[in-house]
Amino acid sequence: MGLVTPHFIDERLNSFLSEQNAGESDRIMAVVSSFLPDAQCQSNWFVLTKERLLIVAEMNGKYEILFSYILKDLKEVRSQALKGGGVIIVESNDVKQEVFRYPNSQGALFGSICDCIKGFLNNGQALTFEDTLKVVMKEELNKFCSKCHRPKLSDIKACPFCIDRKKVVFRILSYAKPFSGQLIIVVVLLAFSTLLQLLPAIITGKIVDKVLAQGQVDLLVPLLLALGGSMIIRTALGIVHARISVDIGANVTNVVRKETFDHLQKLGLNFFDKQNTGSLMSRVSHDSQSLQGFLSEGIQYTVHNFFLIFFIGITLIYLNPVLGCLILLPTPFVVLISKLSWRKLFSDFRQYSDSASNLTAFLSDSLNGIREVKTSGQEVRMQKRFAFWSDESRDKIVKAEKTLQSLIPLLNLIIQSSLIFVWYFGSKDVLFAQQNNPSDFSIGDLVAMIGLMGILFGPLQLLTRLNDWMTRAITAADRIFEILDVEPDVKNQEDAQNTKRLVGKVVFDNVVFGYEKHKPVIKTLSLDVKPGEMIGLVGKSGVGKSTIMKLLMRLYEVNDGSITIDGRNIKEYSIETLRENISVVMQDSFLFNRSIADNISFGHPEATRKEIILASIQANAHEFIMKSSHGYDTMVGERGLRMSGGERQRIAIARALLGDPRILILDEATSAVDTETEQKIQNALQHLIKGRTTFAIAHRLSTLRNADRLFVIEDGVVVESGSHDELVKKEDGIYKKLVTIQTDWAKKVFIGGD
């Protein structure tokens, strides 16, 4: 049994626990919470050894044991959810005691710990923390950076404090490998381009010296040609390296974006359940955009500015070492002020960006809900709220821009103040040189240095932001890599079978499943369904009916037990085989913003127009499709919202029919429509279920009367099974009770009686 410590025990606590015989070798776990038993905030440790449970707190700088129990003397240990957290209640010698409080985030962890202890107390199981608890424990550990122990941003795996920047940069660059030749060209061009950027200042100096001071008029044209030439060549080089960089950036981003989307398509629903859709969309679109910015502009600017500082520094020192140092004197001040103010600027602009997002979110909400706003007469209230967010957005941008616009003149002032000293000492140097050795330091040299000085401070300001800016790009890249590194939980086995046509015999054998493993939704469920049989799944909301079907489609993997089709475990079939042979019609079928025909043939793009029309006729959809403005080419609108619920359902049925599936799942397929539409859909379904193994889930039990067999599910297991007629005869049967409730309700609504 390994030591499992999800939190980070310091040496002092470790030695205290050792004194209590709960040292590292005795300890099974030690988990810290931020609450004392009286719900005051302070670190409190839940420590478990093979024999004892200890609750340890730090009081006045010393560790103290608040509670200590011999495990085998305990009658019960349970966790209870509260608001914002939970409590562990221990019962021993018929005395109940609340011994430990934990915050909301640790609910799953302590639920699992208590389950393990319960197993130990009730069944004499060994106190080991395998599987479930390890999963929960891993999730708990994942919330913290393993290096610095800081909590991590929930949707970012990498800790920004400890991120291995080199590793991420190399990984980004590995995508640019096919473009390595182009990258080398960019760097070489940048070096040349930077050198050419210095030429105007140097040539200006030469014009001053040779043409104006010494009167060598014949040099004017060649020098001006050199000046013009350098500008033209530099511009040409700039265009070339910028175009190549854009090419590299866009191509690499395109590869990464496509790879990310392809990988997302392979991931199981388990992954999507835990992720925020907005965050995923942001990773694919926004983060890959950041990556593109980094590759096409970031690298270019960084390399260019490093070259620039390097070349200017050397030239200045070469022209006049003392004056060169004087020019560089304000550098630390510029860097320091830029760094300090950038922090504030970044915060101001982030606030503006947040307020702009809030404004957009409010706008989207209010426009999407415009019907509700109008029907409840809330226009004025919405106007006021919009004005609030709009004013806030204005205030934030004004604040940010004011800071920025004040900063730039301040930095210019610092730079210009050095100009006064440069002119002062430079002029003296020139005069001194003219009296002694004019070749030492000329007026032209001074002019050139002043020109170079103007170029120097731009890159300096940029470099102060480099760290923050690089962090942003690297974090964006890492967010993308995090997705790419997720192993799909549902994937084809190496020897997965591709079977064109299944027969449709389905067996669930003691299946156990929970979206969170420690909270099973399905508990040892067994079903045996013959090919072509129609099965109705009945039960209250949340008992796991839809989950059972998701398991059959292998959208999730079972935790325990097995599901077989035609005698073979579904894991042995390829996922493609399952998708081809199982079709589903859900309560609110999703339609893509494409034409009706495209939506019907979504799963079978190879279907002919004739097949699409025949499927629609069978689904009772043809008539309304033909009445639509563009027939089968009518666009259904975003999420199919231009169509009624019944129309969407019939398109979904046509989609299912087109696949000619062997197994059909109807998950509340008619619950969202009126009775007349339901009748039309039911007629359509009659075509659909013929000769197929069908699972139907419906709250309206009347729709399941024709099922060959009904399974009543409660608390994750089958509690009753049989035909409608058999089940209604069962005294005190759950199905009978449900039918009675629905019949009574129907009487009340439609007849108005009791």
Added chain:
Amino acid sequence: MEEGFVETINDTVVFLDPKRVSFEFNEKLFLVKMTYENESYDGISALPAFPLSSRSEFVHIYKGADSTKLKECVGLIEDINELNEGSFDALSKSIQMSCMMPTITKINLIYDEYYNFHWTVETDRGNLEFSIGTPRRYVFRVSNGALLIKDLKDDYYYIPDPTKLDANSRKQLLPIL
């Protein structure tokens, strides 16, 4: 349950008569006992329906709860201020222990580093430190200007009225809002 113990509003909602019910807090066991005449329940849980905006109203009393669900609601008290002083204190203590979200009373410092905003605060339950990500996704404005803050671990903190915080706290909060 004894006849007349509660006033039945309909099949599912029962209001407890504050004059006929009493609560007692056991400091040692951290448990609350509810008594009505001769009947009593040990270890009840008191959960208000509005744990953020009004903890003293519509307080639901549960017995036999476990980690996933509250098993049985004995009834609810419309306003605990109508209880006698001892019961009010006991139930207040129980609510304080059941609604564990700390209320921030003072913000000593908020600083940001790599998009992490690190907070050092004083709360009604003691001093705390926590970190949040970008405020847009971790700080929520709820009714009447109150703020609900979610930290990186998914734990929550509450500021009922930011305008009533001291000057430094408001200054610290400024870049967040």
